Amino acid sequence: MSWFGFGFNAFGQICVQEKSVQEETSDAVGEVKVSVPVELRSHVDHSCCLKTCQxxxxxxxxxxxxxxxxxxxxxxxxxxxxxxxxxxxxxxxxxxxxxxxxxxxxxxxxxxxxxxxxxxxxxxxxxxxxxxxNLPLVPGGYIASKPPIFRSLAPHLQAKSLALGGDHVILLTAPGAVYSWGLGSHGQLGHGGLVSEEEPRTVEALWGVPMSSVAAGGWHSVCISEGGDLYVWGWNESGQLGLPSRGLQKAPQQKKAQPTELSDVSTPEEEPHDGDKHEEVFISIQAFPALLDVNPSSDFQRASCGSRHTAAVTTSGCLFTWGWGEYGQLGHQTFNSLDEPRRVEFFKAKDLHVVDVVCGPWNTFTAAVKKGVLDLKNT
Incomplete structure (x- = not known):
C-alpha cells in the first residue's frame, strides 16, 4: 500500500524541499501548491519500518x-x-x-x-x-482539538467513532445513529437550524437509517450509510457539500467578462428572453442532511473532510473530491473549486485502487494499492 498527498505543502507536509532544487522549480517537490497526487517518501530513521499504515x-x-x-x-x-x-x-x-x-x-x-x-x-x-x-475516542470520552484535551462522554451513547470539525463534533453510535454538538452557525449540526448545542443531540433526519462512518470539516459534515449512500450538511460556500454554490458560479462569469488580449472592450452578456428565464437554485447552507447524488452512481465506504473540501472513496476503489481547490487539494491537476463530486483520474490512470482517504484542512492524503495486488489478496 502506498500513500499519496496533494494540496497545501508550505511546510513540507507532502514533499520536502530538496537542497538541489531551486525555489523557482515547477516540480511538485518544494511547491506550496501540489495539484497532482505525489507518492509520500519517508525520512524517518531507518531503524523504524518505513511502511505507513495510517x-x-x-x-x-x-x-x-x-x-x-x-x-x-x-x-x-x-x-x-x-x-x-x-x-x-x-x-x-x-x-x-x-x-x-x-x-x-x-x-x-x-x-x-x-x-x-x-x-x-x-x-x-x-x-x-x-x-x-480508536482516536479521538478514548475510554470514557474523547480527545478535543483544543484544551481541555479530554472531554467526557456518557456511556449510554455507545460511541463507535467520532469526528472533530472546526468547532463541532459528529459522533457515530454502535447501532448506527448520529449525534452532533458544538457550534451550529452554518447548519453543520444537521438539526435544521443554526443554533449551537452544548450536549450531544440526535440528528433526527437520519433516524432509522443506520450509518457506518462520519466525517467533519470546518463548518460541514458528512456521513455514509451502511448501504453506501452519502449524506451531507452544513456550509456550502465553496461547494464542499457537492451542491450548487453561488460563489463558484460567479467565478467563471467574472472571468468571461474580463477583456481579452484581442479587445479592450468587454461586451455584456446577453439577457435571456422571457421564455428562457429560469431561477437557478443555489445552496449556501444545508441545515438538514441531504442525500448526495454522484455521477456515475456509486456506493461509498470512506469519507473525509477538509476545511472547505470533501473526499470520498467508493467500494470500487475510486476517489471523488469536491469543494475548495485553491491549493490543488482536489487532485484534479488544477486549482479550481468544484460544487459537484468528480472522480480523481490520476488513480485510474495508474491502475490504482484507492482504499483510504484522510483530509487535512487544505490538503488530502490517499492510500492506494495496485489492482493486481488487491485481486491476489481477495482470491
Missing part, C-alpha cells in the same frame, strides 16, 4: 503511523518533536498537540514546546493485539 493531518503537519508501531511527523517544526513513540497504536495531530495511544496509556504532548513529560496522560486497561483505542 496518516493524520493538521494544517501545518502530518503524522504517519508505521506498521512498526512508531510515529513520524512531517511539516512545521516536526524535527523538534522527539518524544518516544515506540509501541504506539494510534495517533492524532493538531496545531497544538500530538496525542498518542499506547496499549496501556494515552499521552498528549504540546507540539510547540520540548516538554519531557506529556501535557496530559491517562492510564488504560491493557488492550489485546486485536483491539485498541
Amino acid at each position: 496518516i493524520r493531518a493538521s494544517w501545518s503537519r502530518r503524522a504517519c503511523l508505521h506498521e512498526s508501531r512508531c510515529v513520524w511527523l512531517a511539516g512545521f517544526s516536526a524535527s523538534s518533536i522527539s518524544n518516544d513513540t515506540r509501541g504506539c497504536r494510534d495517533a492524532i495531530i493538531s496545531e497544538s498537540h500530538l496525542t498518542l495511544a499506547f496499549p496501556d496509556r494515552i499521552e498528549s504532548w504540546d507540539v510547540q514546546r520540548k516538554d519531557k513529560t506529556p501535557l496530559w496522560s491517562m492510564e488504560i486497561i491493557p488492550q489485546s493485539e486485536s483491539s485498541g483505542v
Whole structure:
C-alpha cells in the first residue's frame, strides 16, 4: 500500500524541499501548491519500518503511523518533536498537540514546546493485539482539538467513532445513529437550524437509517450509510457539500467578462428572453442532511473532510473530491473549486485502487494499492 498527498505543502507536509532544487522549480517537490497526487517518501530513521499504515493531518503537519508501531511527523517544526513513540497504536495531530495511544496509556504532548513529560496522560486497561483505542475516542470520552484535551462522554451513547470539525463534533453510535454538538452557525449540526448545542443531540433526519462512518470539516459534515449512500450538511460556500454554490458560479462569469488580449472592450452578456428565464437554485447552507447524488452512481465506504473540501472513496476503489481547490487539494491537476463530486483520474490512470482517504484542512492524503495486488489478496 502506498500513500499519496496533494494540496497545501508550505511546510513540507507532502514533499520536502530538496537542497538541489531551486525555489523557482515547477516540480511538485518544494511547491506550496501540489495539484497532482505525489507518492509520500519517508525520512524517518531507518531503524523504524518505513511502511505507513495510517496518516493524520493538521494544517501545518502530518503524522504517519508505521506498521512498526512508531510515529513520524512531517511539516512545521516536526524535527523538534522527539518524544518516544515506540509501541504506539494510534495517533492524532493538531496545531497544538500530538496525542498518542499506547496499549496501556494515552499521552498528549504540546507540539510547540520540548516538554519531557506529556501535557496530559491517562492510564488504560491493557488492550489485546486485536483491539485498541480508536482516536479521538478514548475510554470514557474523547480527545478535543483544543484544551481541555479530554472531554467526557456518557456511556449510554455507545460511541463507535467520532469526528472533530472546526468547532463541532459528529459522533457515530454502535447501532448506527448520529449525534452532533458544538457550534451550529452554518447548519453543520444537521438539526435544521443554526443554533449551537452544548450536549450531544440526535440528528433526527437520519433516524432509522443506520450509518457506518462520519466525517467533519470546518463548518460541514458528512456521513455514509451502511448501504453506501452519502449524506451531507452544513456550509456550502465553496461547494464542499457537492451542491450548487453561488460563489463558484460567479467565478467563471467574472472571468468571461474580463477583456481579452484581442479587445479592450468587454461586451455584456446577453439577457435571456422571457421564455428562457429560469431561477437557478443555489445552496449556501444545508441545515438538514441531504442525500448526495454522484455521477456515475456509486456506493461509498470512506469519507473525509477538509476545511472547505470533501473526499470520498467508493467500494470500487475510486476517489471523488469536491469543494475548495485553491491549493490543488482536489487532485484534479488544477486549482479550481468544484460544487459537484468528480472522480480523481490520476488513480485510474495508474491502475490504482484507492482504499483510504484522510483530509487535512487544505490538503488530502490517499492510500492506494495496485489492482493486481488487491485481486491476489481477495482470491
